[in-house]
Amino acid sequence: MYSLAIKKAKRIITSHRTVSVAESCTGGQVAAWLTLLPGSSKVFDSGYVVYTVDAKKRMLGVDTNEPTSADTALSLARALPKKDIMVAVVGNLGPSSEAGSGRGIVTACFIADESKHTMRKSFRHGRLRNRTLSAYWVLDTISRSFL
Amino acid sequence: MYSLAIKKAKRIITSHRTVSVAESCTGGQVAAWLTLLPGSSKVFDSGYVVYTVDAKKRMLGVDTNEPTSADTALSLARALPKKDIMVAVVGNLGPSSEAGSGRGIVTACFIADESKHTMRKSFRHGRLRNRTLSAYWVLDTISRSFL
Numbered sequence: 001m002y003s004l005a006i007k008k009a010k011r012i013i014t015s016h017r018t019v020s021v022a023e024s025c026t027g028g029q030v031a032a033w034l035t036l037l038p039g040s041s042k043v044f045d046s047g048y049v050v051y052t053v054d055a056k057k058r059m060l061g062v063d064t065n066e067p068t069s070a071d072t073a074l075s076l077a078r079a080l081p082k083k084d085i086m087v088a089v090v091g092n093l094g095p096s097s098e099a100g101s102g103r104g105i106v107t108a109c110f111i112a113d114e115s116k117h118t119m120r121k122s123f124r125h126g127r128l129r130n131r132t133l134s135a136y137w138v139l140d141t142i143s144r145s146f147l
Numbered sequence: 148m149y150s151l152a153i154k155k156a157k158r159i160i161t162s163h164r165t166v167s168v169a170e171s172c173t174g175g176q177v178a179a180w181l182t183l184l185p186g187s188s189k190v191f192d193s194g195y196v197v198y199t200v201d202a203k204k205r206m207l208g209v210d211t212n213e214p215t216s217a218d219t220a221l222s223l224a225r226a227l228p229k230k231d232i233m234v235a236v237v238g239n240l241g242p243s244s245e246a247g248s249g250r251g252i253v254t255a256c257f258i259a260d261e262s263k264h265t266m267r268k269s270f271r272h273g274r275l276r277n278r279t280l281s282a283y284w285v286l287d288t289i290s291r292s293f294l
Contacts, residue, residue, distance in 0.1 A: 006275075027182030028175030031196040032282075035174030036275060038242055040198070046206055047196030049178040055193035058228065081205065095185055128153075128183060135179075 001132050005033045008139040013043050015147040018083035021138075022048045022060060022076040024067065025091040025106060029135035046081060068092055068101035070118045073109035077116070085146050086111040089138050093123070093130040106134040112146040148279050152180045155286040160190050162294040165230040168285075169195045169207060169223040171214065172238040172253060176282035193228060215239055215248035217265045220256035224263070232293050233258040236285050240270070240277040253281040259293040 012019065012034065021030050021044075031047030034040060050056040056072070057063045060079035064072045068090045076088035091106030092098055104123040109116060121137055123130040159166065159181065168177050168191075178194030181187060197203040203219070204210045207226035211219045215237045223235035238253030239245055251270040256263060268284055270277040 023175075026179070027187075028170075028178030028194050028196065031175030031198075032173070032179050035196070035198055036278060038274060040174075045199035046202035047175050047194075047198070048206075049175065049182070049194030049196065051178075051182055051194070052188050052192035059193055059195075127185060131183060 001136055005136050005139055006036060008136070008143045009033050009037055009040070011143045012139070012147065013037055013039050016043060017085055017147055018043050018045075019085045019087065019142065020044075020046055020080040020083045022050055022080055022088040024050055024056070024076075024089060025093050026089050026131065026135040026138065027051060029131060030087070030089065030138050033135065033139060048080065050076065068098075068105070068107065070107050070109065070120070073107045074116060074118060077109040077111045084112065085142060087138060087142065089134065091134065093134065094127045104130050106130075106137070108138055108141065110141065110146060117145070148283055152283050152286055153183060155283070155290045156180050156184055156187070158290045159286070159294065160184055160186050163190060164232055164294055165190050165192075166232045166234065166289065167191075167193055167227040167230045169197055169227055169235040171197055171203070171223075171236065172240050173236050173278065173282045173285065174198060176278060177234070177236065177285050180282060180286055195227065197223065215245075215252070215254065217254050217256065217267070220254045221263060221265060224256040224258045231259065232289060234285060234289065236281065238281065240281065241274045251277050253277075253284070255285055255288065257288065257293060264292070
């Protein structure tokens with residue numbers, strides 16, 4: 001998965017499309033992969049790891065009591081610095097289910113070319129594997145759909 | 148290294164000491180490891196991936212023309228939301244050397260219990276390995292020195 005993620009990051013960097021990210025459940029993994037390769041600063045300058053409700057409000061001004069909802073993902077993506085592609089990812093990777101958030105369900109909102117795209121995916125593994133897969137899914141979606 | 152990082156993250160989570168991070172060269176990897184385990188939101192709520200000079204200024208108000216300096220690391224750590232431990236990490240992981248930043252030299256500033264500690268470490272591998280080692284070094288230092 002690591003080498004696949006590097007391939008996706010390379011494709012994004014060579015596209016020269018700039019990206020900003022707000023990460024809740026992925027906790028910084030999308031940013032970490034996007035900045036692995038030399039030259040990544042040409043497309044990526046900042047990532048917001050908004051792990052808690054408080055962080056979403058303080059860092060991006062998104063006040064929500066539904067932190068894993070599609071509305072929250074959209075609000076976070078809209079609050080990001082303007083780049084070619086703005087991405088926000090929220091969800092619950094497990095192991096427990098919480099109110100309003102099914103275990104393993106991840107929602108990402110992509111804003112590109114003035115269009116917004118909200119996607120939801122369900123991951124059925126343990127928390128660590130769900131984390132890796134959800135961060136990879138974000139990179140893969142950028143690479144396939146928005147370059 | 149992944150399983151070692153998880154052990155360190157577990158130790159930090161079980162200490163109940165809260166942490167905030169500003170990451171330049173590690174690009175979100177410290178935050179990603181700190182949020183891997185269940186219960187991580189008890190100690191971690193936000194991470195600032197301030198990858199470029201512009202991001203350092205915009206996200207944390209740190210205006211610098213020496214982005215890899217110890218002064219910059221200290222300013223970033225001071226600008227973070229107040230937690231038990233505030234950490235900033237800057238440096239150049241390679242492959243190229245840049246003005247004022249030797250290749251593989253990483254500087255981290257830790258503020259804990261109202262004391263500040265600046266540490267520098269030199270990594271001699273390729274960029275990807277340097278990245279992993281530098282993020283692990285940050286977790287290891289928190290775990291050994293500030294819990």
